[in-house]
Each structure stands twice: as structure tokens, then as C-alpha cells.
Amino acid sequence: VYSMGPIIHNPRVVDDLMRKGLRILPEDDSSLRDFDLRGARVIVRSHGIPPARAELLEEKGAQLVDATCPTVKKAQRAAMRLVGEGYRLFIIGNADHPEVAAILGHVNNEAVVIKGSGELKEWWQGQKRAVRKVGLIAQTTVDLLTFRSLVDGLINEVPELIREVLELKIINTLCRNTLARQAEALQLALASDFVVVVGGRNSSNTEFLRKMCEATGRGTLKVESADDIDPRLLEGVERLAILGGTSTPRESLEEVQRKLTA
Template sequence: MKVKVAETAGFCFGVQRAIDKVYELIGKSEKPIFTLGPIIHNEEVVEDLASKGVQVISEKDIDAPSEKLRSGIVVIRSHGVGKPIYDKLKEKGISYVDVTCPFVLKIHRIVEKESLAGNHVIIIGDKDHPEVQGICGWCQGPCTVIRNEEEAEAFVPPADQKICIVSQTTFNYNKFKDLVEILRKKRYDNNVLNILNILNTICNATEERQKEAKNIAGEVDTMLVVGGRHSSNTQKLFEICKKECGNTYYIQTPVDLDSEMFQCSSYVGITAGASTPKKIIEEVQEHVRIKF
């Protein structure tokens, strides 16, 4: 079986940086360590950290912190959080380490500035994703999250307000362009929508990963997309690959592989989301080569 693994598969810079920091804290700090939400959307990594004493907490835990939490360290993950969370951590006297991805921090600064200037912020992304929720938390005025064409068509902006558009860092680049085009063509009270700024804030690593995945999927007989079920960027990769290769499968570990995936297949492509450890990608690759 011929196998091609995407060079961009696996941890991105932001995720690697966040995980390295948590393991560094485990090694040098005697204080209890907490992550505000799972550090990444990968069960194996989260379970390994749990075995080393790292606990996952939610915003509710900060509202009424235990003594253990007050004496510990909270890690803000790469997805980032809204300004109210930082304010609450300081108010409660809880120590924290911020490993928000620099690309996400850039968006926080943009939306804060634009909203303070009185502009309406549109975020192209998934409103349920923690990164988008964090971005909303830096808007000092009205903001709208748009995920699909229906929501873009239905958007009615407030009168006399300029628009600034940003994107979730892991959003599908082609979908971003399509949604922006819909917004460009919209009219409100017979006037063209007053768009001040369109900022493609999809990170470079995401764009490169999506382009490479699309190219590989167009070459192979079977395409495997490896990542956690709750990983937004992995889901986007699966959508992209599925359009190019009908025989595309979304798996988490080698356990999910079976022979039916490779019937009449001689060339297999593998890519993986930004929260997938290199070890799992290598195991999937080895399993495909040896078993099938």
C-alpha cells in the first residue's frame, strides 16, 4: 500500500506551545495545575495530563473557586478567553498562565479596537467554539457570529454603523471567501453594506494544512483525516477532503481503521488536525502499511 502523509499534519505552533507549557509546569511547580477547558481537543493528551494531576475546570469553577484552585495555577489554553475571564481571575486572586495562540490574541486586539471605535464586528466562525466565544468576549459593543450562507443572507446590520469582518483562525478559507462575498453584495435600506475592514484572520498554518489536504485527497484512492471528534479544524479538513475524495474517513486512532476502507485502494493519503499528536499519526501510518 502506497501511503502519503501530509507534511503539515499534527500539532500547530499554538497547540505545541500550550502543551509544552503545561508539561513544563508539571515538572517545575508544586502548585496544583488546572486548565480552563481541555488544553486541546484530543482525549489521549487530556487523559495523560490528568494522570499527572492536571485538572480541567470551567468558568463556573472560577465564579466560586475552591481553596485548591485559589492556591493553584490556571492555564488559559490556545483558544483564548474573553476579557471578563481575565478580570474574574484577577478579582478572585487566582494565578494564571496565558498560552493563548498569538494569532488568536491578534484577533482579540482587532475586535476590541474596532468595537471601541463604534464599529459592528462580524466574526466568521462557529459560535459554539471556545475560540469564537473568547473573541466575542473582547468586543466592547455589538458583534455577530456568522457560520454559514443562511446566516450571512439573514444578517441585517444596524443602521449607520460600519462593519469589520474577522474570522475564526481555523475556519475553512474558501467558505470564508464565499460568506464575505455574500455580505459584500447585501443591501440595507437600498445602500450597500458599509464594510470598513475585511480581515482574513485564518492562521497561515490552517491555510497551508487545508490546501495540502485538498491536494493529497485529489490524488489518492482513500483519504484518512485523523483527529479528535470535537476538533473544529479537523472537521474542516474532513469536509475539504471529502469533496476531493469520496472515500474519506474521519478517525481518532488506529483502532478506528478497518479493511473495508481500503477495498480497491492502492494509494492512501493521511492528514491530521492541529490537536493530533505526532505519535498517533505515525501509528496510523504504520497500521495502514502493515495491516492493509
């Protein structure tokens, strides 16, 4: 059994699965061509994959097990619909994230990935042809504040877009579970003196939890496991919050709790 890239952004979980026999495939098509996948099962992780990569895997004889998140599939369908209807598509997110790469693959890379309204303004000013229809979606794990501030920025910072565009369609593709987790994390941070965020270093949603907690002014520490914690950092802390990202196993949270309450 293979997975297309790390099945989850948590090294502990991935290492455990690899000990049980899971093999990780590289995420570039040129390297994939070197693998003999006849009869093998390949798990498509929650981020999804570009259609061209799925075709390559099937051509090599792999049986695909599609574990793409339903919310991610919704974002893929929204992107395809907008591009199909003639909208110039913008995706709020990280161009290097596998979810965004998969969405781009579903629209033949006919989209622009942006992190802020400044990037949109720069792109817009470089255009030589008029753009009359603009569509906007987001990577599903983008936080609500970023999404809202960019939408506001379209009006306040890119007025030429509002003057020139005849149709602006914004589709909310944010993950509701992620938004609920962020809201709960904010409440816990505000009720605490110090926050420990537990999760993989490459996890986008875990990194956002860290930034959000730091923004409250509370002391914040992000760790992958209990081994990363020096208890002396928490001397004098009376109220401690321990948070985990979506890909953080319960065992990791419990280990951190035991170490800090021993």
C-alpha cells in the same frame, strides 16, 4: 496545575496530561466559583478566555499562565479595534467555539456571529436603525473558501448592505499555519484514492479537513485513533493518504500508519 477547559481538542493528549496531574476546570463561571484556586496555576489554552473569566480566576487566587495563540490574540485586538472605532462587528465562525466566546468577551458581546451570508442578510433585514460602519473578522480556524465565499456573498446576496453602509472593513484573521495545512491536505487527497483523517471529534480544523477531502470525491474516514479503523474498509485502495489536524500528536498518525501497512 489546571487548564481552563480541555487544553487541546484531542482526548488522547488530554487524558495523558490528566494522568500526569493536570486538572480541567469547567468553562462556565458559575461552576468556577466552587473551586479553591489559591496558589494554583491555571493554563489559558490557545483559544483564549474572556477578560471577565480571567478576572474571576485571579480573584480566586489563581496564577494565570497565558498560552493564548498569537494569531487568536490578533483576532481579539482586531475585534476590539473595530468595535472601539464604531463598527458593527460580524465574526465568521461557530458561536459555540471557545475561541469565538473569548473574542466576544473582549468586546462585551457587541458582535454578531455568523456562518454564512444568509445569516447576515437575515440579521440585516431585522434591523430598525441604519448601520453605517461594518467590520468583519473570522475565527482563526475558518477555512479560506468559507471566508472568501462569505465576503463575496456580502456583495452578491446582501446588496442592501452595500447600498447603505458607508464603510466596510474586512480584517483577515485566519491562521496561516491552518491554511497551509489545508492546502497540503487538498494536494494529498487529490493524489490519493482514500484519505484517513486522524484527530479529535471536537476539533474544528480536523472536521474541516474531513469535509474538504470528502468534497474531492475521495473516500474519506475520520478517526481518533488506530482502534477506530476497520482495515477491510480499505481493501483495493492503492494510494492512501493519512492526515492529522493541528492537535493530532505524531504518535497517533504513526499508529494509524502501522495498522494500515501491517
